[in-house]
Amino acid sequence: MKHRPLALLGTMLLTTGLAGCSSSGGGNAAGPTVLDVWLMRDSVSEAFQKEFEAGFEKDHPDIDLKIQIQEWEGIGEKVTAALASNDAPDVIEVGNTQVAQYAQSGGLTDFSGKVGELGGDFWLDGLAEPGAWEGKQYGIPYYAANRVVIYRTDLFEKAGVDATKIKTREQWLAATEKLDKDGVQGIYLPGQNWFTLAGFVWDEGGDLAVDEGGTWKGALDTPEALRAMDFYKRLQALGKGPKDSDESRPLQADVVAKGQVAQVIATPGGAGVIAQKNPELKGKLGFFPIPGKTADTPGAVFTGGSDLVVPAAAKNQDEAYTFIKELAGDAWQKKLALAMSYVPNKTNLATAVASDPGAATMAVGAANGHATPNTPQWAAVEAKNPIKDYMTAVLIGRDPAAEAAKASQSITTTLNSGS
CATH class of the missing domain: 3.40.190.10 (Periplasmic binding protein-like II)
Structure with a gap:
């Protein structure tokens, strides 16, 4: 697995490369709301993506889910540009320790009031802690991996x-x-x-x-x-x-x-x-x-992995939250962990990977997972x-x-x- 915050933490502003961002706005009489989501390469398999999309749209027929797979190379610049635009995607997967640098700009939606509803009491510390900035929760734990x-x-x-x-x-x-x-x-x-x-x-x-x-x-x-x-x-x-x-x-x-x-x-x-x-x-x-x-x-252990964030400028805030609640919820987390040999985002879901020796071992260590210092400037430390x-x-x-x-x-x- 790529080390998300290790591999790519450059954040120079990019003014191009936003093709495919949401331009549909909210839902209308013509059909369901189009929800644009950026997930990263190797975050999900093609089979899991198809299964999730079908299940999600069946349960939420008023939402037309459009998942775009992004490459890790250059993603920091692309996300920074998206957050500064008026045409941002509705949900973005980011490396867990990248959240602070994006939150600092004021470009992310605050989910502090939703932590309890999302099962935050059981979140892995190595995903939840770097997903917070100045006392507010911007990143919702998605999945983890550790050594x-x-x-x-x-x-x-x-x-x-x-x-x-x-x-x-x-x-x-x-x-x-x-x-x-x-x-x-x-x-x-x-x-x-x-x-x-x-x-x-x-x-x-x-x-x-x-x-x-x-x-x-x-x-x-x-x-x-x-x-x-x-x-x-x-x-x-x-x-x-x-x-x-x-x-x-x-x-x-x-x-x-x-x-x-x-x-x-x-x-x-x-x-x-x-x-x-x-x-x-x-x-x-x-x-x-x-x-x-x-x-x-x-x-x-260092907890590598990803959080899900919603740009403050995203047009479909309610639908974006619905997506996060589903993908970060227990049912889909169990399926994702088995499909991808990841650690689920909550400690009480560790048994979901009991049949996978490597993932089960990883889950034991994840219970004592940590993140790098939670400051936007840590990226510069890693660069040097x-x-x-x-x-x-x-x-x-x-x-x-x-x-x-x-x-x-x-x-x-x-x-x-x-x-």
């Missing part, structure tokens, strides 16, 4: 390691040490996998940045974050992952498919890619949640990404405290730049 541990069942068995008994980080470390021998990498962990580091930081009670009375401050130099980096360093050393690159250079799936790698941290869909690249591994890949500090709580440079510096032996202070200052400056 798990994908492991080679044959290598675990050969080493005498039982994955079901790995519940804590220390147990995980001990098992990985046992696996890391005889030509096997205990784990493949690139040095700049900062989303995994973020989970360790949250486990320690820290964060990447904190809001101190309206002023944001980088927090990698706190004791909590430094402990997290120390654990990351210990884990990363039990494999041959590069210290100066992330999951995409080289692609993790390629490394695992070609070599003797016992574990990798990725979304469950990565297992399918690995098996496709090396068919001999089909049936030899299992999953377990990233372990936490204690056995009773899974490790914290001093966290990656910091991680590499520590892994090659530089002073962690000094490097953390440097990275934190960079984050502080960017978050308060106002640009």
Whole structure:
């Protein structure tokens, strides 16, 4: 799965590319209201889309649903332009951590009064929290995905390691040490996998940045974050992952498919890619949640995924809410989760994916899901990404405290730049 807020957070204003936005206005005597919806590539399968459209229009014959699939490339600019226009679509799917930057402009509809009706008490925090801005709920949780541990069942068995008994980080470390021998990498962990580091930081009670009375401050130099980096360093050393690159250079799936790698941290869909690249591994890949500090709580994870928003300028506000209530509702969430191996938007729906080992494991971790700092300026931090440079510096032996202070200052400056 693409990391929505990771992959594309540029927001330069685009003045073209709005073809297909709603131009029908409200309903009229000539027929039902045309509802224009933008969903993202790979958000739904063609089969699910057809099933949902048919079911929705049967239940709401006064609405003619028109779903347009958008590409992630350039979507930030396109959404920004749509929100600034008088011809916006009625509903837009956006990356969960993109909501704040769109809400800041005043271009989104506030759904704070609808949270209870939509089942907000059960929403995943990693979708709901970034969907809010300054105390108001603009983004409605749609679906989630997060990282798990994908492991080679044959290598675990050969080493005498039982994955079901790995519940804590220390147990995980001990098992990985046992696996890391005889030509096997205990784990493949690139040095700049900062989303995994973020989970360790949250486990320690820290964060990447904190809001101190309206002023944001980088927090990698706190004791909590430094402990997290120390654990990351210990884990990363039990494999041959590069210290100066992330999951995409080289692609993790390629490394695992070609070599003797016992574990990798990725979304469950990565297992399918690995098996496709090396068919001999089909049936030899299992999953377990990233372990936490204690056995009773899974490790914290970054929650990737999407929220649904309605432009304030959308002409069909009532119909847009009807669409969101349906797609984000329990019945369709269960079907979507099974169809796409996603985590449903509510914690009480986790059993919907019990028959899918990867998705079920992902749902366990999602209960302890988090989002990046909820500020429109976080996009600029990711663009520079001093966290990656910091991680590499520590892994090659530089002073962690000094490097953390440097990275934190960079984050502080960017978050308060106002640009």
